[in-house]
Amino acid sequence: MILNKIQDFLTLDMLKSGGKAIIMEILDTNISIKLIEMGCLPGETVLVRMTAIGKDPIAIEVSGNLIALRRSEARSIRVKPVDE
Amino acid sequence: MSKGIKIALIGNPNTGKSTLFNALTGLKQKTGNFPGVTIEKSTGHFTLEDGTIVEITDLPGSYSLFPKSLDETIPFKVLIDPAHPQRPDLVLFIADASNLKRNLVLLSQLIDLKVPIILALNMIDQAKAKGVQIDITCMEEKFGMPIVPISARKNIGIDNLLHQISLGGKVSAQSFTFDGQTEIEDLRLLQTSLGVTTRYNALLHLHHGFTNKTTKPDHKAALDKFRSNNLFDSGTRQRDDLLNRYKLISAILSGCIKEADTSAFKRRQEKIDAILTHKFWGYIIFFAVLFLIFQSLFSLADYPMKAIIASFNWLSERLEQAIPGGALNDLVSNGILPGLSGILVFIPQIAFLSMFIAIMEDTGYLARVAFIMDRTMRRFGLNGKSVVPLISGTACAVPAIMATRNIENRKSRLITILVTPLMSCSARLPVYILLVGLAVPNRTVLGIFNLQGLALMGLYVLGFVAAIAAATVFKILIKSKIKQYFILELPVYRLPNLNTVAITVVNKVKAFLFQAGKIIVAISIILWFLASYGPPGAFRKVEEKYAAIKPVDEAQKHSLALSEKTEKLQNSFAGDLGKAIEPVIRPLGFDWKIGIALITSFAAREVFVGTISTLYGLEGEGSDFNQLRANMLKSRDPVTHRKIYSFATIVSLLIFYAFAMQCMSTLAVTYKETASLKWTMVQLFYMTGAAYVFSLLIYQLLPVATRLF
Numbered sequence: 001m002i003l004n005k006i007q008d009f010l011t012l013d014m015l016k017s018g019g020k021a022i023i024m025e026i027l028d029t030n031i032s033i034k035l036i037e038m039g040c041l042p043g044e045t046v047l048v049r050m051t052a053i054g055k056d057p058i059a060i061e062v063s064g065n066l067i068a069l070r071r072s073e074a075r076s077i078r079v080k081p082v083d084e
Numbered sequence: 085m086s087k088g089i090k091i092a093l094i095g096n097p098n099t100g101k102s103t104l105f106n107a108l109t110g111l112k113q114k115t116g117n118f119p120g121v122t123i124e125k126s127t128g129h130f131t132l133e134d135g136t137i138v139e140i141t142d143l144p145g146s147y148s149l150f151p152k153s154l155d156e157t158i159p160f161k162v163l164i165d166p167a168h169p170q171r172p173d174l175v176l177f178i179a180d181a182s183n184l185k186r187n188l189v190l191l192s193q194l195i196d197l198k199v200p201i202i203l204a205l206n207m208i209d210q211a212k213a214k215g216v217q218i219d220i221t222c223m224e225e226k227f228g229m230p231i232v233p234i235s236a237r238k239n240i241g242i243d244n245l246l247h248q249i250s251l252g253g254k255v256s257a258q259s260f261t262f263d264g265q266t267e268i269e270d271l272r273l274l275q276t277s278l279g280v281t282t283r284y285n286a287l288l289h290l291h292h293g294f295t296n297k298t299t300k301p302d303h304k305a306a307l308d309k310f311r312s313n314n315l316f317d318s319g320t321r322q323r324d325d326l327l328n329r330y331k332l333i334s335a336i337l338s339g340c341i342k343e344a345d346t347s348a349f350k351r352r353q354e355k356i357d358a359i360l361t362h363k364f365w366g367y368i369i370f371f372a373v374l375f376l377i378f379q380s381l382f383s384l385a386d387y388p389m390k391a392i393i394a395s396f397n398w399l400s401e402r403l404e405q406a407i408p409g410g411a412l413n414d415l416v417s418n419g420i421l422p423g424l425s426g427i428l429v430f431i432p433q434i435a436f437l438s439m440f441i442a443i444m445e446d447t448g449y450l451a452r453v454a455f456i457m458d459r460t461m462r463r464f465g466l467n468g469k470s471v472v473p474l475i476s477g478t479a480c481a482v483p484a485i486m487a488t489r490n491i492e493n494r495k496s497r498l499i500t501i502l503v504t505p506l507m508s509c510s511a512r513l514p515v516y517i518l519l520v521g522l523a524v525p526n527r528t529v530l531g532i533f534n535l536q537g538l539a540l541m542g543l544y545v546l547g548f549v550a551a552i553a554a555a556t557v558f559k560i561l562i563k564s565k566i567k568q569y570f571i572l573e574l575p576v577y578r579l580p581n582l583n584t585v586a587i588t589v590v591n592k593v594k595a596f597l598f599q600a601g602k603i604i605v606a607i608s609i610i611l612w613f614l615a616s617y618g619p620p621g622a623f624r625k626v627e628e629k630y631a632a633i634k635p636v637d638e639a640q641k642h643s644l645a646l647s648e649k650t651e652k653l654q655n656s657f658a659g660d661l662g663k664a665i666e667p668v669i670r671p672l673g674f675d676w677k678i679g680i681a682l683i684t685s686f687a688a689r690e691v692f693v694g695t696i697s698t699l700y701g702l703e704g705e706g707s708d709f710n711q712l713r714a715n716m717l718k719s720r721d722p723v724t725h726r727k728i729y730s731f732a733t734i735v736s737l738l739i740f741y742a743f744a745m746q747c748m749s750t751l752a753v754t755y756k757e758t759a760s761l762k763w764t765m766v767q768l769f770y771m772t773g774a775a776y777v778f779s780l781l782i783y784q785l786l787p788v789a790t791r792l793f
Contacts, residue, residue, distance in 0.1 A: 037147035069572070
């Protein structure tokens, strides 16, 4: 039960490099528009491909695109991890 | 008289839009700005088989018609404003064949505006190589428009595309508009009161309306009424609109496209990324690349630059002999020609820098640089993409400021433009060398370090620190309405397309020549006038004085000519200006002769050396620094008899040259790039203000400090 609740609050910035997850929702509307336009939308699988020094910015692979974003922006993407 | 049509080229970023534009138009291109904004506009021409002349506009790459940055408002404005000069008869939509789902979201918005469209599926060769299968007939049916698979790089399918252009495209009957049933009536009413052709057009007005100053009052009232009646929340609407489009497009595409397993392709890309964005090697590689750019700006560009200067000197000597002496001769050989050479001399550096940046951008590396440098640059209100302009500024601020075009984030771009001229450019170098030689002994310390070299390096560090400090201040001062974020696509690595690179270089050089060049020539002529004319009374006295002396031999004739030149400059308008500003610059330790040099430096900083040489009775730039330094050190204040070039004065002068904005070329480029007199003036005054304050502090406090220690 507790574990489920923690998962509900998992955001993309918490994922390690190589981590995979499904996008649940994007909390910030303004950022969500930009992200959705670039192919990063709820329901898609996202993979953290690499991170810069200090884990910021991060680069994610989603619907065939590689997108760099800052940690602060990744924090507004709620995700559900996928186990391989 | 053959008829002409207008085409707009629209598509996502990184779809090969510029490559197609170049393939269609070649060098028949013009760059300028869109009316009222600083976004670069490229238009070009080509002729169809039937003789129709096509004017094509390359619109900024954009992911949707919703505006987030200034660039992205342009496709919308061009498309919906019936009075817009670039309003197209036909939209040429370009999409990356391997990434259709995302690309077609923007297309679906254009479809809802009911404009005639042709869809070009670019990089079809790569999609095929990856194993993606696209059923073109199925797509044409579903999207209701002609579709042409092409490869702009390899010139595949271009003939077919031209044929389709001559057929005029098609208005698709499809609709992707997503609006609630209850408001359709309201939306229709709005559509009528705005006088637009589609509901989606009216909807886009609702999203854009607040930014549009030209909105008519009755239109504004209609928009406001709709907004309040339907609790219009632009953000959520945009999000839902996009999500709905994705859903519809996915459904269509799944029937027409067979996706392939691209993991082999991806693995190769990942391997390159693993090296280029490596937490250690990534930086080493980046600094190596910078070193290469830096080297070529300094050394490689040096040969053509010297050749340009030499040929202009030769030309002006020839002209001086060819046309009869007098004002016209002097204007041409000392006013216009140096002005022209002052512009042309920048071309090698601009060409080299824009070549490197075009290659970095075309290969996808520039986006990786932004990725690895963003964290560091962010603290100072800059972003990852500010690095290259800043470093290039150590060669010359002019091409560096032109290189800020890649920064999408407006605030970061503006800050980068404002602070780049603080980086020590190569024009400061002769001034630094002359002055450091005066103040710092040529001695070796700690075994290997040359003291003068250390001082010179210190000045470069000072420039960098000043740029970062200024950026931090601007970060706080500049308010931005548009939310700043750093969401950046890292495009697929590709080999650079030499054609695209070459055309970019030519266009950058052309843009500089014709836009900044005009201002530079104009100011050069003004400076020439100030330095070669003076109030008639004083000037005639000098001329009469020298006319009266009959030289005994050639040597004396030469030295007389030199001292006449010196006295004329002292009595010119520039000399008067120098004397006029003396009370202002006295507290910095500068006399009126330095004042003259400060004024003429506005043509280019290195002119300081030439002016000082003339003032101290030596021949122009060619004279040797040691003789000049000796003359400078001998000079004393006529009233106080104190040395003019005291240590404090020299340091103060160095600080002044490090900070002050004394370069008309940079100002001209800043004005061109920001399209704002306000920010150009901000740059002029903040830099010169800082120069004044710090030189004042140094000159006043240095003697106190040396007495204390």
